[in-house]
Amino acid sequence: MPIKEAVRPGGRSARVQEAVHQAVRELQAVTPRDELTVPRIAERAGVTPSTIYRRWGNLSELVADVSLERMRPDDDPVDTGTLAGDLQAWGEQYLEEMTSVPGQRALNDVMASADGGRRERCYRYGESLMGTLRERALVRGEGAPSVARLIDGIIAPMTYRLLYDPEAATTDNLQRWIAGTLTNEE
Amino acid sequence: MPIKEAVRPGGRSARVQEAVHQAVRELQAVTPRDELTVPRIAERAGVTPSTIYRRWGNLSELVADVSLERMRPDDDPVDTGTLAGDLQAWGEQYLEEMTSVPGQRALNDVMASADGGRRERCYRYGESLMGTLRERALVRGEGAPSVARLIDGIIAPMTYRLLYDPEAATTDNLQRWIAGTLTNEE
DNA sequence: GCTCATAAAGCAAATATTTTGCGTTTGTAT
DNA sequence: ATACAAACGCAAAATATTTGCTTTATGAGC
Structure with missing residues (x-):
């Protein structure tokens, strides 16, 4: 049970x-969520379903991967x-992306995957950006x-608002979060 | 397609x-995650699988419901x-519960469910608690x-740490979050 | 209490999916 | 060049899901 990534890059694996x-x-x-199925994906990709199952394990992991x-x-x-x-500039574009319909779906897909490594990678993105x-x-010469x-x-x-209360994932609130974080001592 | 809750409480529905x-x-x-299947659950509950499918739609929704x-x-x-x-008292017990193995699983199960209403309910719990x-x-007479x-x-x-970086979901950090939030002006 | 209407459950056949064993292809290293 | 191993294809078998129809239990109105 592999479920790994980028094995033999450049070869057939990568193409598949x-x-x-x-x-x-x-x-x-183009299709409602419940019509997104492994056999259909396989057919469209010109690949046999078992390839997908062996490589990704199941649909959730696959879509999480894509998302x-x-x-x-x-x-x-x-x-x-x-x-x-x-912070404001980055945050605004990130919020815009993640409040969109495809953005929200991507977020959910990643959260739905069993493999914790995926979430850790999201965390690392944020950490390294900060x-x-x-x-x-x-x-x-600014303090930070x-x-x-x-x-x-x-x-x-x-992130919390995006996941639990998207209404409140606004640029106004972003400004407050930034201000609150930067004015706090040390 | 029902997928609702507590219809006809007290009756057969409720028992099922x-x-x-x-x-x-x-x-x-008692079983590894991938052996938790709808037919097995149905058998154990003394119910037919189609009942589960009709009522919950799929395994994810069912386990999310339970979690x-x-x-x-x-x-x-x-x-x-x-x-x-x-805040510290509540937070400590909550962290303890959610960093445990079953707690983490419950969290993930809820995040994995498609129905957004479930997450909103989590949000409401927190909101009303605060x-x-x-x-x-x-x-x-305290300020708040x-x-x-x-x-x-x-x-x-x-929540962010519990989901993305459980190592940092500690009571020490909790204390910092509380202090930082309460000392900030108004 | 009794009857009726209805929502939910059971059953079983029809579909769809996932898994698996085995042979073949393809990329990599010697 | 050749050998090796990883990944893929294929097809049969095993599981899971959906669906149409029947039966049963519950609550409302009489």
């Missing part, structure tokens, strides 16, 4: 993976000149809270 | 629901005399942040 991912994306775009890619930050965060600005922005601030504080003060409420 | 829930709990305790019950706060929060104390503790504090601030400052990081 791409074809399958592609098929999932295409089907997601995780969608969530990977592609370009690095803009530099606005201040830490508060950088690290980057913090470094920038320090270089500029620890990465842990940034995560707890900004990423956590953002 | 209880039998099925019970069967899920029992099987969860949500497990997460319902049963007794109301102890009164320690201060808001900080109340409301209660805040009222208490105000009655005592708004419910939204309490949620963003305490519940959000707690």
Whole structure:
């Protein structure tokens, strides 16, 4: 039971993976959720179902895999000149992406997967992003809270609202979270 | 397609629901996750599989249903005399429960369910709890942040860590979250 | 209390899915 | 070049899910 990633990159494996991912994306775009099934994906990808089962285990893991890619930050965060600005700029685009219908679905797909490694990777994205922005601030001579504080003060409420109360995942609130986190001593 | 709850309480429906829930709990305790299947649950509950499918739709929804019950706060929060104390006391027991193996599983089961209503209910639990503790504090003459601030400052990081970085879901951190939230101006 | 209407459950046949064993292809390393 | 192992394809077997129809239990109105 493999369920791993990017084995033998460049070869047939990679081609199959791409074809399958592609098929999932295409089907997601045009079919209601409960018609997204492994056999259908396999057919569209020109692959046999057993390949998918052996490689991903089940539908949840597969769509989680696809959705995780969608969530990977592609370009690095803009530099606005201040830490508060950088956080706001990044946060706004992230919120926009994640409150959209496909964004919410991606979030849910990842949460639905059994493999905890996927969530840990989301965590690492956020952690390293906060690290980057913090470094920038320090270089500029600004003070900056620890990465842990940034995560707890900004990423956590953002994520929490996205998952449990999307109505409140707004840029206004983002501003409050940032302000509250940065004005706190140390 | 019903998938609703507590129809005709007290009747046969209720008995079946209880039998099925019970069967899920029992099987969860003794079988690896991938052997928890609808037909097996049905057999144990003395019910036919189609009943489960018609009522819950699929396995995920059923186990989410069972897990949500497990997460319902049963007794109301102890009164320690201060808001900080109340928050710490409640938080500690909640963290303990949710970092346990069955607690983590319950959390994941709920996150895995498609029905958003379930998550909203979790949110409401937290919201009403914070409301209660805040009222208490105000009655005592203590100042207290708004419910939204309490949620963003305490519940959000707690939940975020439980989901994404359980190592950091500790009582030490809880204390920091509480302190940070309460010392912040208004 | 009795009857009726209805919602939910049982049953079993029809479908759909997932799993598995085995042979073949394909990429990698020697 | 050849050998090796990982991944895939195929098809049969095993499971799980859906569906149409029947039966049973419950609550409402009489």
